[in-house]
Amino acid sequence: MSTPQPPMPQAPAAVPHRQAAPGGPYPGYTSPIPVVRTHLGHALASEWTKIRSVRSTMWTLGVFVLLVLGVGLLAGALVDAHSDSSSMSGENPLSFGFFGLLLGSICIMTLGVLTTASEYGTGMIRTTMTACPSRARVLAAKSIVFFAVAFVVTLASSGFVAMVQVSMLEDTGARSPSGGEWFKATVGISLYIALLGLLSLLVGSVIRHSAGAVTLMIGVLLAPLVLALFMATESLNKVREWLFEYSIPNQLSVFYANSLSESGPSGWDPLWIMLGLAAAMYAGAYALLRSRDV
Incomplete structure (x- = not known):
C-alpha cells in the first residue's frame, strides 16, 4: 500500500509590474503636496518667522526704541530748558540724537549676535541646516532679514526724535537743518x-x-575710546589720536558733523569703513561655516 505524497508547493503568482507615477519616487503614488525647488525666498521667510517669534527680538528692539526716544528727547528737553533765544545760535538741533543712538547701538549689536549664536547654543542650527542644506543661503537670509529689521527700526526711531528735537529747539536760536543733514542724521546713521x-x-x-x-562687540564699541583716554604720554599721541578718530562713537558723531577730532573720517567715510569691515567678516564667516560642522 503506497503512502500518499504531500502536494507540491505552488510557485507564487507573478505580480504585475506597476508603472511609477510621473514625477513620483514610489510606484503608483503621487504626492498631494506640490514639489518645488527651494530658493532664497523660502530661507528669507523662515528667518523672518524666527526673528519675529522669539522674545529676544521684542526685548532688544523695545529697549533700543526706549533708549533712543528717551535719551534723545531728554537731551533736547534739557537743552531747551537751559537755553535762551540766542545761546544755540548756529547749532544743529539734530546732533542731540547722538546720545540715545550710541546707547541703543548696544541693543542692536546684542540682537545681531543672538540671531546666529543662540541657534548654536540651543542646537536649533541643526534643524536649520537640515531644512536648508545650502549654508550660503542660510547666512545670506539671516543677514538680509536682520539688516532690514535693524534699519527700519533705527530709521523710524531716529526720524521721530529728529523731528521732535527740531520743533523743540526752534525757539533757542538753533538753525534749520539742511536736506543733506536730515538725510545723514536719519538714513545715514540708520545704515x-x-x-x-x-x-x-x-x-x-x-x-x-x-x-x-x-x-x-561691546569691547569693539567702547575699548578704543577708553584706551585713548589713558594714553597721556607724548610718545603715544599718534596712537591716541587714531583711536579717537576711528572709534565707533566718533564715527557716529560724524553723521551729525560733530566729530570728536578735527581729522579722521568725515562725510560718508564711517559708512564705507563699516561696510568694508562687514564685508570682510562676511567672507570669513562664510568660509568657516562651510569648513566646520554644525
Missing part, C-alpha cells in the same frame, strides 16, 4: 547702525557663543 549689527551677527556666527560675542 551705519544696521551694518554694525550685521557685523555683530557675523561675529556671533564665527564665535558661536552668545556671551563671548556680545562681550567682544
